[in-house]
Amino acid sequence: MSFPVPHHDHGACVRAAMAAAEEQCRRRGARLTDIRRRVLELVWGSHQPVGAYALLDALAKGGWSAAPPTVYRALEFLQAHGLVHRIALFNAFIGCARPGHHHAGQFLLCSGCGSAVELEDAKVDDAIIAAAARNGFSVTRQTIEIEGVCATCRAKGQEQ
Amino acid sequence: MSFPVPHHDHGACVRAAMAAAEEQCRRRGARLTDIRRRVLELVWGSHQPVGAYALLDALAKGGWSAAPPTVYRALEFLQAHGLVHRIALFNAFIGCARPGHHHAGQFLLCSGCGSAVELEDAKVDDAIIAAAARNGFSVTRQTIEIEGVCATCRAKGQEQ
């Protein structure tokens, strides 16, 4: 929801995300299988979007024999249940901290540290729906990817 | 700026776009070469985003011998000068009707007819910059791709 500080307790992020995912799948009767769980953990390896083939490599290092479809299927499942999002600009995937919660798919992407942060901004949402309506357009899905520099990276850049 | 009606005079769209491009390049001292001009015309073949390889095929049919780098270089040039935009969701390219004009890169993408329309909505822009600022984030580029259904397609869908 806001930018991760550089040395936060990331294990807590992962545990919270995994718990939320388990809960979400239980409620929906969806099967969070071993592979899907492992891919989700790997996506949560950082707060940066991860490519499908990086996930594939990571799986392989963990001793899983996996081909591209394995990863893409897991990602498809995770996306369908709102557990990960795809960042179109990077062809990469990022974990969703609030599955189930209404989320429009708004991301801030820091070019300094590569972090992606999901936004849930009603005003942005409203402005987009209003602008669309003014053009007679009804919205089904938004992809909002905002590139820029986060506070931490800006501070680092200036101190040099 | 608003959705193209189904049987408009598309030739006029193309001529206007090409004239704007020539003007823009002249002002900037940029060389709109034969290939670049041809690729731009092909991008303007419709109001739908076109893939690089579709452009490549079209070039080939016009008797140009072209390999992928030819098209990607032309597209790179055209993007650099604001003459085309890339739609990240579709890995495809669309002509810009207002090069030079301030444009944030906001698109409405109709799932019915495949048309893409560029928006220049200050309120959306403001909402995004404000939301980013609230997170300590300074924006350098926006990618806003709104999927949905345009008025024409919605009307068609309902009459069935």
Next chain:
DNA sequence: GGATGATATGTTATAATATAACGTCCGGTA
């Protein structure tokens, strides 16, 4: 427990998108 159908995964091959690397040409300029 065994049969059955649906879902999930394994495996191979290939499609679709994009870029690296290097050579050549061409237009302007000293």
Next chain:
DNA sequence: TACCGGACGTTATATTATAACATATCATCC
């Protein structure tokens, strides 16, 4: 004319994603 830099040609390859089909696993019913 010699040179320089940008544009283009060409070959090869990287990266991302999916098709197609076989096999395995799970839940349920009998």
